[in-house]
Amino acid sequence: MAKMGRPIVRGGSLKSIEQLGIENICATFEADGFRAERNYLNSHFGNGNLVRVSGLLGLPTADKLYPYQCLLVTEHPEITHGFLDKLILLDDNGDSIGYIKDDSGAKLIGFKDRRGKELSEQVIQLTAQSQQWIEEILEITEPLRESLRLAGNPVYKELFITCGYGFSTPSSVTQPAWNRSKFNSMPKSLEVLVNQFAPYQHMLQCDLRQFLERVTLTSIRSSCGVMVYLRTKSVTEMAKALGMV
Structure with missing residues (x-):
């Protein structure tokens, strides 16, 4: 899309993404690279547009990785x-x-x-x-x-x-901390996750929120270890899969 646009030089502070043009936003990012200075961001990508622009550009924002x-x-x-x-x-x-x-x-x-x-x-x-x-x-x-x-x-x-x-x-x-305390204090965060996981709720044997509160890299790893044991009936094989031996 950057090839179809022209880099924005200035004057974008009060413009919407549609007014700026997505192709021009892409051309700007292609030319200038990632920059975090607030004055630059406002004048090139518009006040209040930064979250949407970061999404359009596919940047690794919080929890995306x-x-x-x-x-x-x-x-x-x-x-x-x-x-x-x-x-x-x-x-x-x-x-x-x-x-x-x-x-x-x-x-x-x-x-x-x-x-x-x-x-x-x-x-x-x-x-x-x-x-x-x-x-x-x-x-x-x-x-x-x-x-x-x-x-x-x-x-x-x-x-x-x-x-x-x-x-x-x-x-x-x-x-990311997916736990009861965070979800209680940041209900919007829970809402976003629930919407993303909703298509798979029928696969769960518990409430979706309960499931999300249990998701950690440690719990995923433990589940993978249990799967190896159920498949092989071998504690040794499970330990090998978990890198413990």
Whole structure:
């Protein structure tokens, strides 16, 4: 769409997205990259439009990368919350150290601190499916990564990066808290999730809210371990799947 538009220079503060033109918004983002300065954002994308614009541009706003983390755990139950937390992708020279591709395929390399110093490094051999997810994450986060790199912010080295609820300064991703306390204090957050999960409610044996309150990377991992045990009837196989042996 950027090829069909022209970069917005100024004067967009009081205009709607429709008046600005989606193709022109895309052309602006293509030309200028990710920027978080409020004056720039208002004059180029319009006051009050930032949440919608971030959605149109497919930016990794709050919690948007969480589904990828859940998928990675289902594909590789040995992955823990600690492994994904601030997973380092690049070294100080910009070389890839956390995601390696070679003749044998692709792998994620991170650390699982609770295993002790000598056993802390963990290598996850990716499948074709999980490699595709990693490539998609890299594409989604690239505008933020480049912005951080130019600013000298070391967060650019991490795999999971977010820009808050719109165009906040990029930062490390944190795990969303889907629990009773948050849903009580932020009913809008629960409403959004309920609408997204509603098509699958018939598959649940409990209330949808109860289900959402139980969803964590740890609980997903535990469920995957139980599935391995039910399939193999082997505690050893379950432990292997969870990376415990």
